[in-house]
Amino acid sequence: MGTATKKTIQQLVSENSNYFQMAISVDCVIFGFDNNELKVLLIKSDLEEFHNEWSLLGDLVHLSENPDAASYRVLKEKTGLDDVFLEQVHTFGEVDRHPAGRVITIAYYSLIDIKHHKLKLSHNELHWHPVNEIHTMAFDHRKILSTCLEQLQSKVSEHPIVFNLLPEKFSLRELQTLYEAILGTKLDRRNFRKKFLMMNWLTDVNELEQNVTHRPGRLYRFKMRKHLQTTERKNAVAITY
Amino acid sequence: MGTATKKTIQQLVSENSNYFQMAISVDCVIFGFDNNELKVLLIKSDLEEFHNEWSLLGDLVHLSENPDAASYRVLKEKTGLDDVFLEQVHTFGEVDRHPAGRVITIAYYSLIDIKHHKLKLSHNELHWHPVNEIHTMAFDHRKILSTCLEQLQSKVSEHPIVFNLLPEKFSLRELQTLYEAILGTKLDRRNFRKKFLMMNWLTDVNELEQNVTHRPGRLYRFKMRKHLQTTERKNAVAITY
DNA sequence: GCAAAAGTGTTTTGCGTACACCCATGC
DNA sequence: GCATGGGTGTACGCAAAACACTTTTGC
Secondary structure, three states, rough: OOOOOOOOHHHHHHHHHOOOOEEEEEEEEEEEEEEEEEEEEEOOOHHHHOOEEEEEEEOOOOOOOOHHHHHHHHHHHHHHOOOOOEEEEEOOOOOOOOOOOOOOEEEEEHHHHHHOOHHHOOOEEEEEHHHOOOOOOOOOOOHHHEEEEEEEHHHHHHOHHHHHHHOOOOOHHHHHHHHHHHOOOOOOHHHHHHHHHHHHHHEEEEEOOOOOOOOOOEEEEHHHHHHHHHHHHHOOOOOOO | OOOOOOEHHHHHHHHHHHHHOEEEEEEEEEEEEEEEEEEEEEEOOEEEEHHOOEEEEEEOOOOOOOOOHHHHHHHHHHHOOOOOOEEEEEEOOOOOOOOOOOEEEEEEEEEOOOOOOOOHEEEOOEEEEHHHOOOOOOOHHHHHHHHHHHHHHHHHOOOHHHHOOOEEEEEEHHHHHHHHHOOOOOOHHHHHHHHHHOOOOOEEEEEEEEEEEEEOOOEEEEEEOOOOHEEEEEHOOOOOO
């Protein structure tokens, strides 16, 4: 791939045929928010070598399949959801990362409404785990999780993507708790509320929380729930305090 | 990779052997700064199919080689430089992106001092191109270049990495012109100087520019030239105006 | 002396941040 | 009535932004 004379494709293919021996996988870090905690959807590894370890949801990319499509497929198969927030983060390709051979994996993270799937969760050994309680995982998945969490923290501070983790209607308290769970910090309630209301991203749906043991909060809906998944780059705003 | 019973590695390998038919490449977007312009190092494609198109510097990842090592190897082979700033950006894996078969490429960008290599530039059809003047490229390399440029713009606004593009000693004017070239904006000279001098990242080397047709500016050296390549994440500071 | 860029400070403004009290509801 | 969180406004400090004139050098 680096000589001076022009090659035909046939030459290129035959010269490099021994390189076409790798596999590509996608691994999805699927985040959810429940019980005031950031959680991630994991499956028991199906490899004996990692028999007691948890693993990210992933699969090999088919020979005639795009990586993005493969990650959507994995999500659809495991959660029943399509039309989700999904973003490529990093590619992990250490030579010895997979015991079965040279498998390079492209890591994605996804944000879903944890209440909204429930579907294929019971069968398979599929469970939600609090992100903070995961210490060891199969393969290099612990590192992948860390990288995706950092990416989430960084994105969330500049782009309004957290709405993908919430039900359609939510209170400001839920929204703030979610930010706090992701960022691992405490935020000032008044400043937080002020900021979000001024952003004009929320619509007051004129409903109140139900079944709470205290004064119920107002519920809001995100104005551009679907739209922002693709245009979020334009809305760079720091969420601080 | 998604059934319920445990598998041995041997089972896994044999079941999935048909997936091990892909190749991985790395492509490096090598940025340099010269003549007040941001430039990128390109090579004439060695494929007949793209005989008049420019291509990024890349190569197939060897079967027992890590992707990061492969990108360092490409850089070393083409510029003679090691110890450079190099960062993974994104992986491009569209099914039909390469005419020779399923080749998924991991894109990196690199920042080098354009004056400091010169080495292997003459042979091969290797040339520096102003980033703004590149319109078509071989494969999907135009898209890769755009993605890496966006990444550079974003990083540069928060981390002091631009020093990798400058010679050891430089004037504040050069530094500012570099920021302007990368970001495509004009910056206020007084605010820019103030900011950098207050950051305390620069050492005044007590020398003046040579061979300029006007009052010569003072030269500075970056205090942590080597160090910051690995610790730059800690220094998140917005470069604005 | 003139062109070209170096060098230098002040003022304004907006945003982030800290902070305390009353209100509505469930029990 | 009390516990729990909902809801609200103000004051301060800092950093970004806007802005103009004098100085030094080469020609």
